[in-house]
Amino acid sequence: MYxxxxxxxxxxxxxxxxxxxPISGTEAxxxxxxxxxxxxxxxxxxxxxxxxxxxxxxxxxGYRARLxxxxxxxxxxxxxxxxxxxxxxxxxxxxxxxxxxFWDQVEEDVEPMTALAxxxxxxxxxxRMIDHDGRQEFMEFLIREYRVDxxxxxxxxxxxxxxxxxxxxxxxxxxxxxxxxVLEREYLMSSMGQTRTRVQAFLETIxxx
Amino acid sequence: xAGEKYEVHRRMYEVxxxxxxxxxxxLAEWLEGVFRAVDEGRPIVYHSFALFxxxxxxxxxxxxxxxxxxxxxxxVDPQHPLKSIDAAHEAGIPSEMCSFxxxxxxxxxxxxxxxxxxxxxxxxxxxxxxxTYQAVAHITGxxxxxxxxxxxxxxxxxxxYWVEQYKGxxxxxxxQSGRKMDYDRLREVVEESNRCVEYWLExxxxxxxxxxxxTGPLWxxxxxxxxxxxxxxxxxxxxxxxxxxxxxxxxxxxAVADEKARAVWFHFPVGWDTGLMKWMADMGVxxxxxxxxxxxxxxxxxxxPESMIQGMARRALEVPMVKIAQxxxxxxxxxxxxxxxxxxxxxxxxxxxxxxxxxxxxxxLIRDAxxxxxxxxxxxxIDLVDPRVTSEDESRTKIEQFLNMVLDRxx
Numbered sequence: 180m181y182x183x184x185x186x187x188x189x190x191x192x193x194x195x196x197x198x199x200x201p202i203s204g205t206e207a208x209x210x211x212x213x214x215x216x217x218x219x220x221x222x223x224x225x226x227x228x229x230x231x232x233x234x235x236x237x238x239x240x241g242y243r244a245r246l247x248x249x250x251x252x253x254x255x256x257x258x259x260x261x262x263x264x265x266x267x268x269x270x271x272x273x274x275x276x277x278x279x280x281f282w283d284q285v286e287e288d289v290e291p292m293t294a295l296a297x298x299x300x301x302x303x304x305x306x307r308m309i310d311h312d313g314r315q316e317f318m319e320f321l322i323r324e325y326r327v328d329x330x331x332x333x334x335x336x337x338x339x340x341x342x343x344x345x346x347x348x349x350x351x352x353x354x355x356x357x358x359x360x361v362l363e364r365e366y367l368m369s370s371m372g373q374t375r376t377r378v379q380a381f382l383e384t385i386x387x388x
Numbered sequence: 389x390a391g392e393k394y395e396v397h398r399r400m401y402e403v404x405x406x407x408x409x410x411x412x413x414x415l416a417e418w419l420e421g422v423f424r425a426v427d428e429g430r431p432i433v434y435h436s437f438a439l440f441x442x443x444x445x446x447x448x449x450x451x452x453x454x455x456x457x458x459x460x461x462x463x464v465d466p467q468h469p470l471k472s473i474d475a476a477h478e479a480g481i482p483s484e485m486c487s488f489x490x491x492x493x494x495x496x497x498x499x500x501x502x503x504x505x506x507x508x509x510x511x512x513x514x515x516x517x518x519x520t521y522q523a524v525a526h527i528t529g530x531x532x533x534x535x536x537x538x539x540x541x542x543x544x545x546x547x548x549y550w551v552e553q554y555k556g557x558x559x560x561x562x563x564q565s566g567r568k569m570d571y572d573r574l575r576e577v578v579e580e581s582n583r584c585v586e587y588w589l590e591x592x593x594x595x596x597x598x599x600x601x602x603t604g605p606l607w608x609x610x611x612x613x614x615x616x617x618x619x620x621x622x623x624x625x626x627x628x629x630x631x632x633x634x635x636x637x638x639x640x641x642x643a644v645a646d647e648k649a650r651a652v653w654f655h656f657p658v659g660w661d662t663g664l665m666k667w668m669a670d671m672g673v674x675x676x677x678x679x680x681x682x683x684x685x686x687x688x689x690x691x692x693p694e695s696m697i698q699g700m701a702r703r704a705l706e707v708p709m710v711k712i713a714q715x716x717x718x719x720x721x722x723x724x725x726x727x728x729x730x731x732x733x734x735x736x737x738x739x740x741x742x743x744x745x746x747x748x749x750x751x752x753l754i755r756d757a758x759x760x761x762x763x764x765x766x767x768x769x770i771d772l773v774d775p776r777v778t779s780e781d782e783s784r785t786k787i788e789q790f791l792n793m794v795l796d797r798x799x
Contacts, residue, residue: 306519306522307515307518309518309522309534311522311525334482336482336484337484337745339482339484339485339486339514339515339516339518339743339745340515340518340519342481342482342484342485342519343481343485343519343520343522343523344522345480346479346480346481346482346523347522347523347526349480350479350480350526361480363482
């Protein structure tokens with residue numbers, strides 16, 4: 180059932196690759212949060228229905244830039260809404276509750292505990308794991324697949340892992356030419372005026388009018 | 389010679405090599421080894437203080453403990469770590485990360501620390517180190533080994549797992565260097581580090597005396613553990629300190645003749661306030677125990693390669709900070725209270741170094757436990773590397789108020 184959930188979420192993310200995606204980043208995060216808190220069977224049924232409905236939904240166009248949002252746990256869709264209200268469109272992510280949570284499948288032909296453990300160890304990792312190169316490779320794959328114009332890394336203050344990883348991503352992106360900004364945040368939504376100003380400036384530097 | 393690179397450390401080397409004190413000789417030999425490795429292109433192995441250097445030395449590789457490299461530089465140039473910290477900030481490393489780690493990263497970026505051929509790390513004590521060394525590997529391209537440590541070492545199989553990780557470290561060093569471990573050579577090295585530890589434990593036992601023979605950090609053991617563990621120079625340095633202490637005791641000398649109170653200092657000493665312990669001594673307060681001197685380990689059994697590996701792995705768990713960063717906070721608190729009892733302290737001072745989330749996060753639990761035991765404890769925020777966070781005046785004012793309260797209580 181969880182593997183099915185992962186496949187359904189991948190289908191949802193397929194739609195986000197479109198030039199005019201039928202779903203915003205804010206809505207996608209709402210769905211992902213539901214995935215972590217609802218009974219899985221019920222969730223899968225609802226997501227199947229949502230995917231059907233999204234087929235006929237008009238896509239989002241006229242955005243200023245296609246963005247990848249990375250970083251720590253983010254469970255407040257209002258954070259993405261703030262970015263999208265300024266004209267950015269979050270088309271993919273690198274979040275703990277996002278793509279990193281569902282991208283990999285649990286092997287079904289091996290002993291279940293082993294399979295679960297393997298997935299925890301081998302999936303696209305948190306910076307807690309010593310695999311920056313693996314994470315960088317996956318991020319570059321996302322940039323290509325989702326035609327990302329810019330990256331925003333949001334890191335929670337005092338999260339050392341994302342503090343260091345965010346800096347490393349910026350160093351990498353400076354080399355490959357993808358604009359990247361690191362935003363510090365608190366657990367609860369705060370300093371929103373400051374965040375808005377920084378996102379606005381970032382979108383301008385990307386060149387989105 | 390590699391030009392004028394590492395100028396601060398070369399200057400330090402020039403000063404140290406002219407001194408007779410075994411501690412100075414130990415550090416001079418270590419620096420000389422690093423410079424020679426740079427000049428001859430011999431492999432340099434970065435390791436954190438959480439892993440001793442015996443296996444690196446036995447493979448005839450050059451150990452470079454990054455924390456020691458930066459710490460000692462501040463003695464010659466107090467601005468050195470600050471410049472490195474600023475370089476890390478400028479590269480996007482957050483200010484709230486540990487200054488020790490920011491300094492390491494900044495020194496790598498500024499090229500004031502020779503680049504590593506490989507990096508040997510253990511997944512402890514903190515996430516600061518974890519991400520810092522990933523960034524160091526990213527910048528330098530050096531391959532890295534991390535010995536993974538179970539959360540709870542008392543769980544079944546945890547110690548065996550840790551020993552396997554230690555074997556993995558040796559295999560990594562062998563593979564990267566193309567050398568094979570000579571276990572007879574390793575035995576020599578470990579027998580030397582055993583002697584060093586023996587002297588060190590004896591020294592720490594003497595520190596339990598009232599009045600304490602020494603106050604504040606003893607440094608020799610800390611640097612021996614970080615730079616030259618397993619080399620005769622480290623044993624000689626620790627033995628010399630022990631001999632001096634014994635001599636002072638025989639002559640009836642103590643660090644604070646009129647010892648009115650004893651405080652234990654948890655965490656690393658304040659690197660930039662070198663006069664702090666003397667200032668506390670002037671108040672009549674001695675510090676017989678500083679956490680980084682508090683290394684308590686049994687000798688390693690050198691009878692077989694397996695027993696050596698098991699012993700070294702076990703001993704690595706006793707490194708200060710590593711010992712208390714394993715598992716739940718209860719373990720840390722138990723250790724704090726043990727030290728208070730054994731070193732007969734009247735109070736404790738715990739430096740809440742901003743990068744150390746595992747200590748600052750435990751403040752409330754520590755305060756409750758100490759209150760229950762009736763032991764005064766000062767928990768205060770101070771950056772142990774960077775004086776720009778809490779000034780000397782501010783720091784000493786807090787300590788003074790606390791110690792006055794302790795002294796009043798004793799009277």
